[in-house]
Amino acid sequence: MTGPARFLTAAVTAMLPLAALLSAGSVQAQEGAVAQSAQPLQLAQAATVGSEVCLECHDEAPTNLILRTPHAQTADSRTPFARGGCETCHGPGGNHADNPSVPIGVKFGAGSEATAAAQNEVCLTCHQGGKRINWQMSQHASADRTCASCHNVHSKKDRMLVKAKQADVCFGCHREQRAQSLKRSHHPIQEGKVVCSDCHNPHGSFGPSQLVKNSVNETCFQCHAEKRGPFLWEHAPVVDNCANCHVPHGSSQPRMLKVRAPMLCQQCHTEGFHPSTAYGAQHLPPNALSNSSSRILAKGCMNCHPAIHGTNHPSGPRLTR
């Protein structure tokens, strides 16, 4: 398939749903049914008071910023404000309105007396589908993370949805990865060009480490499709797992390698002659350069074996072509 043909194939695939847009009129016809079926959650035994009462006291940012967010759009029958306003998520506020010292039914985030599961259940009432379908099995759920641990719905723009800010939220708990992202060789996470959610689904995926794809390699192939192959001559540990050799959040070695070549390669290659050599300072300047120097200087083993991820050259079984 030629390049343009491949482009067209992908584009046509992506545009198929546009046909469905032609039937958008049916959406309007069905909306009334939603409004009828939507009911406020029964979170506590108290009377409801309506959002206007809440906003009489909670009239400052960030609380009132909810009105500028998708959650507050009353014309969208799916939103909390199309149902019971603030009380859809926080529970009936009658008792709290009567006596502000009585806590609201559900408070979210730090300082909440509600369990993580109870807090999340509120959000999952509407957000269980799509990427959150496996939330309950996720490591974040096991660790009692709440939706509010990361998200702030009382914000014009949730920080998790801003490329430049997302990593800061994740790094609040993932400290090892924060340190790795500041190392000499790293993905452009600190620079805001790669975000954690490019590779991870924090809501729980069906892959390892909450990756967005089913395996480490499939996740890497999203941006490194040239390494996907399959190749004529495959390199076994590459097929097995990219993380056999790379530290994806950053390392102090070139190309985010775990260990400097040739030492990394020698963890699996011990055949006679040059793979078995103990490389060291004796091969480095100011000592006289020998051919062994070519395996520790510059690109190390890759000075001769460049096709380390596999090659399609018929004469390349040693990954030199």
Add this chain to the structure above:
Amino acid sequence: MKSSKSKFLLVSLALSTWPMSAMAQQASPVTTSGEVEVGIGWVTEDSFKFGEYTGLEESGAYFVGNIEYLRRSPYDGDSTTYFEFQGNNLGLDSRSVYVEGGRQGRFSVYGEYDAIPHLRFDDGQTPYSGAGSTILSLPPGWVPGGDTSGLTNLTASLQGLEIETERERIGAGFSLNLNPSWTLSTAFRSEEKTGIDTIAGIFGSTGGNMRAAVLPRPVDYTTHQAELAVGYSTDRLQADIRYNLSLFDNNKDSLTWDNPYTANAAWDPSQDFNNGGQGRMALEPNNSAHNLSVSLGYMLSEQTRLAGTVSLGRMIQDDDFLPYTVNPNLTDSTGLNPPLALPRSSLDGEVNTIHATLGVTTRLTQNADLKAAYTYDNRDNQTPVDTYLTIPNDSIDQGTTADARARRNRPYSIQTHKVELEAGYRLTEDTKLTAEYEFEAVNRDLQEVDDTTEHTLGAKVRSSLTQTLSGSFSYAFSTRSGSTYDTTLPYLVSHDPDYLTNTATLPDDAYEQNPYLRKYYMADRQQHLIKGGLTYFPSDRLVLGLNGSYRLANYDDSVLGLTDSSYGSATIDASYTASRRVSLSGFLTYDMMESVQVGWQRPGFVTILPTTPVDTASLWEETITDQGITAGFEVAWSAIEDSLDIVLDYAYSNIETEFKFATQLAGVLPPPDLTSELHSVGIRGDYQLREGMIVRLGYRYETLEVEDFALANVDEVIAPAAFALGNGEPEYDAHVVAGSLVISF
């Protein structure tokens, strides 16, 4: 790359026009907010490393431009129309634009443009012309040599080289809510990655007579990705059906370069610079991938949920093969030219994947919960296997199937079964215990170990110890064992039966590696993992954290290869709100990574069988330890309330890699330490001229010092048999100042 800015402008304009017209249809007032930042910045130093991903690599002025615009219907109105525009780094090569709009609850459309430069180094040099193309030529008058000492005009022939690539992406997506339960969405992304990277080109027939040169290689990739998804969601049942397509095109399929050397005695004389000797390298072939997944989640009851997925994938690669050699003078074993044909014209490579998971979570009692999941993952490589009569590095004539150079490809397949169990019990309102068990069985095809099984048992406690102190601690132990480590299998399956049956040296040569090696990703292993953390929040203003983890893996049955590895880190975090106008936060992380590996030095032909006693006099044991300190802090100060905000930040990273030989052979010395030290300090002040108008001044100083023995004290020549690009350690000392006007609304 030259078209980058025009593409960016085109996409920006195209994406930003339609929503405006859509918005014009609504009559009710809308809420808008946003920010426009326009200014100028100045960088003091040329440095590819400093501008690695930002595009701030050249000293001089640059345009500061950022835009954010949010527009949404009033929350209590009849309309749900919204529009969002984000533009970042508009004056840099790392610019991006994102546009989204639609009618919330009905449909949404987005478009995006993103450019990601990757600047590796600009101090490389090469004698070749044609960098970036598929043909590299040596200059007129080139003097070849038997090794680098004979390349007498190498230095005079060098020309500067910048190693950099740029990704340029455009994407678009569409989502439609068909009804309250059904959603249809699609996304499309096209990326072009262009530029120059490095690759090695070699000549020679064995490891003993190689001659190498590191070359500039072209990067000219196009990747199209498309996704089509249908979602269904009700209170009890959720479903997600998704199709993904990825098409990778390499617009440059090979790299051809002049041989800078004269022919070695072991090579065919035609592979000599003076005889027009050339090499040709295959670059990555075109490929495609398809994946269809169906995921379901179902609430069996209020306490129990099932979730699972079945994902079927196919990866295809069938690009035409290059010929065995680009050298037109080489023959087959009988002297025929051209050599014998390939067994097939293309690989017909196909890998089918299946990934299936079924999990259940249930709350057994008020205080007890249980999770269980089974996962099946299969990478089934259906690529046909053939014997290839390889011609090593365009340097010698072709052999026969009875020759060691006749090799059969090894299409690897991997199959995994995994069972995960997790039981949690809440001892008290504030304390929860969790026990975990995981079993994983992996079957690998065509590798030393057919089957590995790993059991992991772990426990975790998490508790709010007091009103102001909470913590967690976990420990897990895993043990992995494999079926017989077949040290001969890779060799036997990768050579032609003619060679294996007719070669008298078998089985002595039937070892691709020293038979005492155990490859670490398949080797028997015991692993300990400890994690812990404390969070102390004595007041609303102060939060302190102490967290750490340590992982130790032992490969006790591995005589050679990786025998031990460990990783550990510890972090102190603190944040303090001193007053309504001053807040501080900071962290300090220590991390280490250590690997211990053993080798058996064999400089000559020495046959080693599994029964050969280990020659302890030839063993070397090397410990490689990375240790790092990473720290950062930020102070935010509202110096003049509602008028002047100042933010000071600092990041520090100091990593040292140390090499030690525990068992040292005569004449072997550990390499010197590798170090890298980064300091980055910045200060930014926002002065409000009037409501909605801010003058922003910023300054950043960043310095990176690197000691890297692979790049230090060496020019292009790195060995008698090789020359590289001569790039040095990536160090810089850069100052950036910027001033801008920020208008917010």
